[in-house]
Amino acid sequence: MDFSLSERQxxxxxxxxxFASSAIEPVAADLDRKELCPPEMxxxxxxxxxxxxxxxxxxxxxxxxxxxxxxxxxxxxxAWASLGTILTAHNSLVCYPILRFGDEAQKRKYLPLLTRERxxxxxxxxxxxxxxxxxxxxxTATADGDGFLLNGRKLFVTNGKQARIVxxxxxxxxxxxxxxxxxxxxxxxxxxxxxxxxxxxxxLRGAQTVELTFRDCKVPKSSLLGGPNRGFEIARAAVESGxxxxxxxxxxxxxxxxxxxxxxxKARLQFGRPIAEFEAIQxxxxxxxxxxxxxxxxxxxxxxxxxxxxxDGALALQASMAKLYASExxxxxxxxxxxxxxxHGYLTDFPVERYFRDARATTxxxxxxxxxxxxxxxxxxxxxxxx
Amino acid sequence: MDFELTxxxxxxxxxxxxxxxxxxxxxxxxxDEHGRFPSELVPKLASQGLLGILVPDEYGxxxxxxxxxxxxxxxxxxxxxAVALLVGSHNSLxxxxxxxxGTEDQKRTFLPPLARGEKLGAWAxxxxxxxxxxxxxxxRATxxxxSWVIRGDKQFITQGSMAGxxxxxxxTDPSLxxxxxxxxxxxRETPGLNVGKIEKKLGVCASDTAALHFDDMRVPRENxxxxxxxxFKDVLGILSAARIGMAAMAVGIARGAFDEALKYARGRRQFxxxxxxxxAIQxxxxxxxxxxxxxxxxAHKAATLKDSGQPFLRTASxxxxxxxxxxxxxxSKAIQIHGGYGYLKDSPVERFYRDAKLCEIGEGTxxxxxxxxxxxxxx
Numbered sequence: 011m012d013f014s015l016s017e018r019q020x021x022x023x024x025x026x027x028x029f030a031s032s033a034i035e036p037v038a039a040d041l042d043r044k045e046l047c048p049p050e051m052x053x054x055x056x057x058x059x060x061x062x063x064x065x066x067x068x069x070x071x072x073x074x075x076x077x078x079x080x081x082x083x084x085x086x087x088x089a090w091a092s093l094g095t096i097l098t099a100h101n102s103l104v105c106y107p108i109l110r111f112g113d114e115a116q117k118r119k120y121l122p123l124l125t126r127e128r129x130x131x132x133x134x135x136x137x138x139x140x141x142x143x144x145x146x147x148x149x150t151a152t153a154d155g156d157g158f159l160l161n162g163r164k165l166f167v168t169n170g171k172q173a174r175i176v177x178x179x180x181x182x183x184x185x186x187x188x189x190x191x192x193x194x195x196x197x198x199x200x201x202x203x204x205x206x207x208x209x210x211x212x213x214l215r216g217a218q219t220v221e222l223t224f225r226d227c228k229v230p231k232s233s234l235l236g237g238p239n240r241g242f243e244i245a246r247a248a249v250e251s252g253x254x255x256x257x258x259x260x261x262x263x264x265x266x267x268x269x270x271x272x273x274x275x276k277a278r279l280q281f282g283r284p285i286a287e288f289e290a291i292q293x294x295x296x297x298x299x300x301x302x303x304x305x306x307x308x309x310x311x312x313x314x315x316x317x318x319x320x321x322d323g324a325l326a327l328q329a330s331m332a333k334l335y336a337s338e339x340x341x342x343x344x345x346x347x348x349x350x351x352x353x354h355g356y357l358t359d360f361p362v363e364r365y366f367r368d369a370r371a372t373t374x375x376x377x378x379x380x381x382x383x384x385x386x387x388x389x390x391x392x393x394x395x396x397x
Numbered sequence: 398m399d400f401e402l403t404x405x406x407x408x409x410x411x412x413x414x415x416x417x418x419x420x421x422x423x424x425x426x427x428x429d430e431h432g433r434f435p436s437e438l439v440p441k442l443a444s445q446g447l448l449g450i451l452v453p454d455e456y457g458x459x460x461x462x463x464x465x466x467x468x469x470x471x472x473x474x475x476x477x478x479a480v481a482l483l484v485g486s487h488n489s490l491x492x493x494x495x496x497x498x499g500t501e502d503q504k505r506t507f508l509p510p511l512a513r514g515e516k517l518g519a520w521a522x523x524x525x526x527x528x529x530x531x532x533x534x535x536x537r538a539t540x541x542x543x544s545w546v547i548r549g550d551k552q553f554i555t556q557g558s559m560a561g562x563x564x565x566x567x568x569t570d571p572s573l574x575x576x577x578x579x580x581x582x583x584x585r586e587t588p589g590l591n592v593g594k595i596e597k598k599l600g601v602c603a604s605d606t607a608a609l610h611f612d613d614m615r616v617p618r619e620n621x622x623x624x625x626x627x628x629f630k631d632v633l634g635i636l637s638a639a640r641i642g643m644a645a646m647a648v649g650i651a652r653g654a655f656d657e658a659l660k661y662a663r664g665r666r667q668f669x670x671x672x673x674x675x676x677a678i679q680x681x682x683x684x685x686x687x688x689x690x691x692x693x694x695x696a697h698k699a700a701t702l703k704d705s706g707q708p709f710l711r712t713a714s715x716x717x718x719x720x721x722x723x724x725x726x727x728x729s730k731a732i733q734i735h736g737g738y739g740y741l742k743d744s745p746v747e748r749f750y751r752d753a754k755l756c757e758i759g760e761g762t763x764x765x766x767x768x769x770x771x772x773x774x775x776x
Contacts, residue, residue, distance in 0.1 A: 011399055011400065011401070011402065011403070011406075011464060011697055011701050012398055012399045012701070013398065013400075013697075013698045013701055013702075014398065015398060016398065019398070077398060268774075272774060272775060275775065276775065286775050289768075292767065292768065292771030292772075292775065293767045293771065295770075295771050295774050295775060296718070296766070296767035296768075296770035296771040296774065297767070299711075299715065299770055299774045300695075300715040300718055300719050300770060301719075303695060303698075303712070303715055304691035304692070304694065304695055304715075304719055305691070307400075307691065307694035307695065307698060308687075308690060308691050308694065310398065310400075311400040311694065314398050314399070314400060328690075331686070331687040331690055331691075334683070334687055335687050335688070335691055380680075382683070383676075383679060383680045383683035383684065384676070384679065384683075386682075386683035386686060386687060387679035387680070387682050387683045390659065390682060390683070390686055391659075391663075391673065
């Protein structure tokens with residue numbers, strides 16, 4: 011057993027930590043209020059190797075492993091969780107499926123675009139009537155000459171406004187439900203694809219989400235990813251990776267809550283002494299630190315399984331456990347951080363107010379806590395042991 | 398980074414599990430019911446190396462590290478927490494203390510009989526008026542000619558009436574508080590070592606808990622364990638290591654409760670289908686399993702830090718705090734899944750539920766763990 015990062019992983023983490031502290035933290039509150047991530051910030055992230063972190067160098071990526079990527083996501087999310095969301099959508103939901111399921115031509119065409127050429131990707135899965143239930147997707151892809159015609163509406167598309175490349179889930183065999191789903195790599199400029207307004211959200215405001223509408227949007231045959239009717243399998247792989255990402259994002263938010271709470275508790279005087287000297291505050295801090303450590307261990311265990319390209323039930327189990335635990339722990343941490351700050355924590359002047367709003371999303375996206383529990387129980391019943 | 402057990406550790410886990418299932422589990426309910434100490438298991442535990450877990454081969458032990466000890470304690474606690482407590486306190490506290498600071502002579506004299514199970518070990522720190530607050534200790538050791546004379550009372554001593562070798566903590570200079578504390582090795586036959594009340598308890602009923610009274614107990618000068626007046630530092634080190642063991646024990650009980658609950662949920666049918674098919678039951682099991690894995694990772698991380706010579710106090714306290722609270726929730730849910738049957742003595746989860754509570758108290762209460770953690774985080 012070895013709980014430490016390798017030298018290379020540690021160096022990458024330190025580099026991203028330094029970048030996040032100097033280039034993100036100082037501007038996070040302001041950008042979050044403006045509800046946007048400016049192009050300069052995206053370029054800065056790309057400079058750090060965060061667009062395509064685990065994509066091989068020969069395809070334009072940074073060539074780091076998935077553990078380094080997760081360590082980076084934690085650091086970025088600690089500074090501004092919205093960026094964690096943008097990176098997750100781009101890396102785990104777009105680059106990863108292309109890397110794993112794409113043919114040689116698709117990899118050579120799209121991955122350099124998404125990495126070296128700094129074009130953003132987005133993931134169009136959810137619909138008005140289909141969230142966790144892939145079988146309820148209604149968007150269709152009908153054969154049309156040398157390609158397909160896409161028709162339907164997609165919701166909650168992170169990066170949808172800025173992205174150049176869209177991963178779209180559509181039915182090629184509607185009679186088969188989720189087993190008739192296919193995935194298409196679509197150029198955002200395609201005729202028939204329109205972008206809706208930016209959603210107003212409780213948190214993660216820098217990561218804009220939009221609705222995408224497809225009306226007789228013609229895509230070539232070569233845009234089909236992984237062959238016909240493999241959509242559900244691809245979705246599972248992508249979301250499994252996405253879950254570990256969100257766990258890392260949650261750990262980052264929770265750690266930010268702890269760091270802020272500790273600093274504030276030492277500085278804030280009440281009844282003639284720092285509130286850090288009161289047991290009530292000490293206990294909050296002790297519980298927060300303990301849960302963060304537990305969440306981080308679960309997260310890195312899953313990340314390591316993913317780095318080793320494990321594809322069995324144990325990885326599904328570990329990813330869901332990490333996501334469930336870390337997201338719930340982040341919400342407790344954010345709640346308690348505001349409690350440590352008292353009324354000041356309720357003001358937008360302090361970052362804990364933002365952490366509280368951002369943390370809330372982590373129990374919802376890349377599957378809700380309720381779905382994570384179903385996955386965990388399913389794997390346990392099958393005998394996929396955790397350890 | 399690697400979260401898997403090594404092949405040797407897997408083998409150890411499997412061997413201890415087999416031994417625990419075959420030898421320990423069958424009598425667990427009966428011993429618990431009658432509060433009967435598992436004397437018949439002592440030679441068997443010894444033959445498996447489980448009474449010399451940390452003791453190196455040269456002193457007759459099995460020479461495992463902290464991770465090995467955690468694996469062993471988890472597997473035993475999965476079927477019987479009282480036996481896990483015996484094994485944990487014997488190894489981590491008594492033998493562990495002698496091993497950590499004993500002289501070569503002391504190790505050669507006292508460790509082999511402990512490792513072979515000829516003598517059980519006890520560790521006497523707690524007093525009626527001093528639990529977590531070791532500075533309030535009243536037991537006094539004074540030098541009189543060639544020997545120490547020890548007077549005082551100890552409370553909550555595991556193996557208190559059954560041990561052959563005791564490590565006794567006493568004040569050698571009360572004016573110095575915690576800086577005037579020392580440890581002594583005391584053989585059972587020492588005149589003046591009197592066993593007091595044998596306690597009845599909520600859980601771990603087969604474990605032996607007794608009060609000790611030292612009435613002008615004379616101990617040879619060379620039985621001072623560690624440096625005079627520096628015992629407190631040693632005690633903290635021993636307790637921190639033992640917390641990892643207590644965390645592993647909590648994980649073991651929780652795992653036992655989980656396994657029983659899953660088995661029951663598969664077999665129990667209500668409204669025409671196994672209750673495992675209801676989300677209400679699935680969620681309880683999912684939460685139990687997630688928390689158990691988290692607790693185990695914390696325990697193993699603390700053990701790994703200790704084994705590699707890195708600071709481990711905060712992580713050990715986090716592991717113990719988290720695991721003990723997890724086992725309380727897990728055993729409670731296990732009873733809930735069993736319904737009324739879980740409330741009956743016929744079901745092992747009834748015992749697990751009572752045993753679990755010890756984990757929030759022994760080797761420092763949850764409140765003390767939070768103090769330790771907060772002090773470190775806020776420093």
